[in-house]
Amino acid sequence: MAELEFEKQLRRMERDGIITRKQFLQLMAVAGAFVALGTEKAYAAKSNARARVVIVGGGAAGISMASRLRRAVAEPDITIIDPSDKHFYQPGFTLIGGGVYGKDDVWKRQEDCMPSGVKWIKDVVTLVHPTLNRVDTARSGSFDYDFMVLAPGVKYDWSRIEGITYQTIGEGNAHTIYDWRGAQLTWPAMQEFARKGGRGVFCDTYTKHKCGGAPKKISLLTWDNARKEGTTDRIDMHYYTGSKQLYDVPHFTPRLEEIYRERNIPVDMRCKLRAIDTHDKKAYFDQTVTLADGTESVKKIVAEYDFMHFLVPQCAPDFVRESGLSWTEGSLAADGWAMADKETLVHKTYPNIICLGDCAGIPTSKTSAAIRKQLPVATANLVSLMEGGAPDVKYNGYAACPIVTEYGKVLMCEFDYDKKPQITFPLSLIDMSRERWVAWLLKVYGLKPIYFELMLRGLY
Numbered sequence: 001m002a003e004l005e006f007e008k009q010l011r012r013m014e015r016d017g018i019i020t021r022k023q024f025l026q027l028m029a030v031a032g033a034f035v036a037l038g039t040e041k042a043y044a045a046k047s048n049a050r051a052r053v054v055i056v057g058g059g060a061a062g063i064s065m066a067s068r069l070r071r072a073v074a075e076p077d078i079t080i081i082d083p084s085d086k087h088f089y090q091p092g093f094t095l096i097g098g099g100v101y102g103k104d105d106v107w108k109r110q111e112d113c114m115p116s117g118v119k120w121i122k123d124v125v126t127l128v129h130p131t132l133n134r135v136d137t138a139r140s141g142s143f144d145y146d147f148m149v150l151a152p153g154v155k156y157d158w159s160r161i162e163g164i165t166y167q168t169i170g171e172g173n174a175h176t177i178y179d180w181r182g183a184q185l186t187w188p189a190m191q192e193f194a195r196k197g198g199r200g201v202f203c204d205t206y207t208k209h210k211c212g213g214a215p216k217k218i219s220l221l222t223w224d225n226a227r228k229e230g231t232t233d234r235i236d237m238h239y240y241t242g243s244k245q246l247y248d249v250p251h252f253t254p255r256l257e258e259i260y261r262e263r264n265i266p267v268d269m270r271c272k273l274r275a276i277d278t279h280d281k282k283a284y285f286d287q288t289v290t291l292a293d294g295t296e297s298v299k300k301i302v303a304e305y306d307f308m309h310f311l312v313p314q315c316a317p318d319f320v321r322e323s324g325l326s327w328t329e330g331s332l333a334a335d336g337w338a339m340a341d342k343e344t345l346v347h348k349t350y351p352n353i354i355c356l357g358d359c360a361g362i363p364t365s366k367t368s369a370a371i372r373k374q375l376p377v378a379t380a381n382l383v384s385l386m387e388g389g390a391p392d393v394k395y396n397g398y399a400a401c402p403i404v405t406e407y408g409k410v411l412m413c414e415f416d417y418d419k420k421p422q423i424t425f426p427l428s429l430i431d432m433s434r435e436r437w438v439a440w441l442l443k444v445y446g447l448k449p450i451y452f453e454l455m456l457r458g459l460y
């Protein structure tokens, strides 16, 4: 990614009197000092507790947890089970799809992300026996544990959309950035659409999904490319959401809705993508509508498109449900999310299992930002359990979603379980209910190094 572009933007901001270089560096230094202080405090005293800890999944949650635990315990015995060669910084997929990052800006070799002193079993977990404290893998046999951290992320359930599969992503100009290859295919298609104009169909999905903001970001970046090309009068964009609202965090929703209105992008609510006909370029949605008498009915929508961006329904990986670790009732049961206590992150039935990250059935937004705030809670509670104590540290549901609204602007949404804004210092000094350049800087230049260099290393 071009350093030059960063320099150019910083110069533009200096010229416009928005921030000086000195102020920007001061802002970064203050943020760095806070990180360092917090880290030092967190690891001041190591626990002498001994236990075998197996971590299932070496993504954002699993690797960061291993790093933290390694620092928190004097004699750690940690095994991570994960089959991947590459470790992806998934928030960067949006920026690949929008042409800001190149394809190789978002990954490192998994072996380079593994914390030292941690055993890595490069395999897939097929079943957990929570009453026996044992996990089975596909090829490497079984592993006994005293405590387990369940962090295998989500499964994309392709069977729930007719007409397109993982292998055919991009066919018929139907794209998804929720995959590394898909993100790479999105950028040229988005550029072509912005140049030529046409009908653009964008949607999210009706299940809980990672980063609720990402499908919106792609629609807004597409529009911004058309603006740059001078073709906004030749595009006809439409956004279909599975939710009852475009966004459900009141502090940020009004501005986001306003942006869609300003750009003439109508938003249809409660729409489920059922099928894509990639040959005739048609998307089929079921929309739930409430009739005058209060009853609900399903309206069929057929949306013709020239360029489409979609999301696949998401659920917990199969072994979670098959191992009896999922919710069995309530809204989180259908998709098999792990039955976690939303405050302590401890499994509701098995107190020696901590549920972390996207797989956890808790009512937060599935983001790595949320994981960053879950990690100190999960670590403290796990160590306490290892010492024979109670898990009494609580997670408040913090999540963040930097919604890229255009090149150079981001609406940085930070909130908790109650959907109240939880703006991180020093951004809290600014009115963050609107899109900001400083949040763009953070998104494009700040968050990736924070992820790889601090979060995965257990330092943030």
Ligand SMILES: Cc1cc2nc3c(=O)[nH]c(=O)nc-3n(C[C@H](O)[C@H](O)[C@H](O)COP(=O)(O)OP(=O)(O)OC[C@H]3O[C@@H](n4cnc5c(N)ncnc54)[C@H](O)[C@@H]3O)c2cc1C
Pocket (backbone or CB within 6 Å): 056, 057, 058, 059, 060, 061, 062, 081, 082, 083, 084, 089, 090, 091, 092, 093, 094, 123, 124, 125, 126, 151, 152, 153, 154, 177, 178, 179, 210, 211, 214, 317, 319, 356, 357, 358, 359, 366, 367, 368, 369, 370, 371, 400, 401, 402
């Ligand atoms: C397009 C996109 C944009 C996003 N944008 C943002 C953003 O702007 N901000 C933000 O904070 N977050 C964002 N996210 C979300 C963020 O990337 C995820 O919340 C985060 O990666 C989840 O971490 P995790 O460890 O729970 O899962 P993952 O990081 O997905 O890791 C799961 C790991 O488990 C492993 N695994 C799976 N099944 C098994 C098994 N059976 N056995 C062993 N291992 C297994 C996988 O190989 C993987 O390594 C975005 C995600 C996407 C896709």
